[in-house]
Amino acid sequence: MLEIESVSAGYAHDGTTVIEDVTLRVAAGEIVGLVGESGCGKSTLARVVTGLHRPSAGTVRVAGVDVHALRGRALRAHRRQVQMVFQDPYLTLSPRQTVRQALTEPLTIHRVGDARSRAARVSELLDLVELDPQVGDRRRGQLSGGQRQRVAIARALALDPRLLICDEPVTALDVSVQAKVLNLLCDLRDRLDFGCLFIAHDLAVVSQLADRIAVMWRGRIVEQGPTAAVTTDPRHSYTRLLLSATPTM
Amino acid sequence: MNGLLHRPGARTALIAVPLVLFAVAGGLAPLLAPADPGVGDLAASLRPPSPQHPLGTDQLGRDQLSRLLYGARISMTITAAVLAISLAIGAVVGATVGYLGGWADWVVARVIDVVVSLPGMLVALAVIGARGPGVESLVLALSLWSWAPYARIARARVAGMRGSPHMDALRLLGAGRVRIIGRHLLPPALAPCLVYASTDVGTIVLGVATLSFLGLGVAPPHAEWGQMLIEGQPFLGSAWWLAYPPGIAVTAVVFASNLLGERLASGEEAPSLLRLAFPGRIRRAARSARPAVVAEPAAVQDSVLVVRDLSVAYPGDGGLRRVAAGISYEVRRGQVLALVGETGSGKTTAALAPFGLLDPRAVVTGSAMLGARELVGPVPRERRRVGVVFQDGAAALNPLRTIGAHIDEAVRNAGRGGRRGATRRVTEELLGTAGLPDPAMVAHWFPHQLSGGMRQRAQIAMALAGEPELLVADEPTSALDVTVQAQLLDLLAGLRDELDMAMVVVSHDLAVVARLADSVAVVYAGRIVESGPLETLIKAPDHPYTRGLLDAVPRPGTAPGTRFRTMPGRSGIGPDDTAGCGFAPRCAFATPACTTERPVLEPLDPSAAHRSACLRHPSTSTTTDGTC
């Protein structure tokens, strides 16, 4: 579903290279966890994959199509395939829109159905992320942290993407809420069979969810493999450090 | 603008009355005016107010009231024209360049900077001086500089949102430029522009009147407020009615406009400084009004902090609302107590209330003994025996002072150090103790130059300056990477062991505190629901809520895709919101009795170390069956 081939990227204004020679694949229906400390380049990789940031080398293919070769209308049409859930849903939702309006917007943009079918789809989405229908009339400020992240997930899924990028989606949440959001993501993946790149700094969170884990350190992927292999038999010293630092009971 | 419309607007509406009158007078002047403002009766000149001329007549015998109303009309027309031009140009130019960025943005930003830094009245004077007076000159002269603030506001607002995750999300959803600017950038950019406009009305009205007063605005046959004053100048000593009405009219409009702008721009009033300065006085009064019940077992020996029946309430709509109730805990020397719970559970309140570190409006009752000193009540001067580490190191450090200056002050407050050099040596020693490399250099740095982990270490160094018996840390590692978090937890554990210090650590994550804590108190809905030694609580939790928290902790080594067992519903209720157990609505074990009878924290083992507040006590199922 997602093929990242030797991608490097940086920022022109200060000439730094943030990620270097990253190669990673996500199959349909697979959750791949990407772990690393803040500033290691995880979020830049997410921006490159979604087409928000241009890589300096390498290619990103989603469903076989090179994301960065597309322009204009074709790019916008292609974007339906890849959606993203951000760390802080508070910042990604408009303070002025109700939940229903926020969920309708992607359908309007891509001219999906008519007003009636859109309303039905929005109700379906609320149900999908286990939100009460009456939550649909609230605005950003009237939602709890967990509810906001559910709305963000529902909006990302509105267009039936084949690939979901989750950039630290549970970092800002309480552990008890985090557990519920992680359960929801697992359920949704099983039902909708999308591929998922799950980015986090907490190895424990990722290992509970991901089929495979990639460990990123200073812009490079230093280790990747099946979850059990990475957590029980880490090869790279940074992975071992992460494991020892992970809070466990 | 949503926030503005939803705010209780009664007083705001009252403030706007002069502006509404101004608009009505201006709009309906031809209908309201009793006479023609330009035609006078020389025989009836300089008459004082009478039924025929409610505001008297001027030196040419013209009706003052009519002239005042027509003055409003011309003033309003010019103001409306200038505002419309400024808002349209400013908002569109600002929003567009703010979104596009690049060189166009750079050029426009420079132009705005220059125009904003010019004195508006002077620009107007110079332009009119060159072009000659008249209404068009006036509008041009005022618009020439009044558009710039709107452009600056709109540009800043849009530029701030351009790179935000919100815009990224919209781009990913496939939204085009027009939709993004029109739907998502222009409306929020217009809101602050309109707030600014409410003040700008006054500025423009004042500018028009002043220029007319100087003979450079509206020309004589027309009535204008400033113009009326200058024409009446020779007679001011004798004809008082010429001096007051125009001045009062201008002042009222400008005053209302300033007040309205201020109200719209700022939120609600902050608490009085006096309460910040003298929190004890207010607490004592509150305490006598609500006597605390103290009925707890005697404190164990060598307890550093003993908290008994602590309650915290905030004034709300319907009187005081409690956020924490009946909190009792104690911390012994060389021991770490963790207060654990979800956001809004009252855990931070329970930890900080004894030291007067809450919002000054908080009403704290109960008892908190630090050694032999009671902290609740009079101003706790013993605070310095307590070190505090706050969650957000960036906010808890004064951005204008170096790390060294912060710690120097703490050292001096503790009566250590002495001379400057000696104080700094203690500071550097403390920074070293907190595990910061090269303390001498770090002392010269400002808070923004440190990483998150280093800021927390600096806070710890500061907390240690008073050689405290007790360290309180509020979510000290929440915003940090796991590796940095682990280092900080190890640092705290090391300090406990080396200095034999007592600590209270607040966290939402049982797994985090498991690395450090000796005992744990679980807080739910403002009450402690279970407390006991760490081992017991993790291995044999009793309260269903504690079990729920433990179930939510991810465990490496479980099969991928394993679901967590979760608690239904959400937290966030207060201690007095239910008659029975606060957790009953979310509890799998709940019985009807749970919703009516409030469980008390009762001992589960002979040593009374492990306590739980549950009617059913799932961990000891025999008693459960017995009571139900």
Place this chain on the structure above:
Amino acid sequence: MKAPDRLATGGGYVARWALDTAGVLLTMSVGTFALVLFARGDPASVLAATRAGRPATPEQIEAVRVELGLDAPAPVRYARWLAGACTGDFGLSLRTNLPVGSEVADRLGVTLGLVAGSAVTGVVVGLAVGVAGAVLPRGVLRGALRAGALLVTSVPVFWLSYLMVLVFALRLGLVPTSGMAGPETWIMPIAVLALPTAGVLSRVVAVTLREALDKPYVRAAQARGSGMPSIVLRDGLPNAAGPILSVAAFGIGGLLVSTVVVEEVFGWPGLGSYLVHAAGSRDVPALQAATLVLGGGFILTNRCADLVQGLIDPRSRRRWAR
């Protein structure tokens, strides 16, 4: 990571500031010069008529035009005008046929004296009332202070002058109504100018000081045992200093402009009344000179406040150095 070199970043900041300030002043000079291009009426014919004492002939006008250099293209004239302005030569007044430079110089002293007096009075009163507004508990006194401060900022300066003349000069006879002579004539103009300055300043002091004292680092300072006076001095005022400085500078710079009205009302021979008369008679060279001096003073006052503010705040220093 290395320790910041305070001097180097500070120096870079000052250089950047000087460059920006020069840019703003230069832009303003272009605008001021452009007044002559917008002006209705031909300066040459006005001056020729002033000299001849009657409407001038086309030959006389042409002679004046060449004498003034008005036949050259605009950029050349701007360069000449700016070069002259730098040496105090602004050309001849169209109204009096006298050198504008010396007229401006004569009147500048009066205006600066007036501004200095009212600036000191305004800042002292404004700070005192502002701190009181921040420290006093919510109540009648604080409400009255705040409303009073807002009121004096809303009263038009010209009307305030009239009211004071009516009450203190005409009714009570305590001070003369106008003119500039002994110390007693200074009281009313200074009071009229200082009141709005004090009003604006006190409001900003009250609000920003309160805001600074509500910050988490104040709570942290309490936690480490600092007393209230120390907190106000070290954590409160320095963090509130930015807005206070800006507004104080804006107010003091604004005084330069307000003198236009006050000098006119009280009949003072300052630069402000000179500007009004120049504007009234479309005496463009005089208008340009007065605008350049008053506007330049206003800009410099504000830019100096920016400089000080930037030097206080280590974060902006680093931002500028980058």
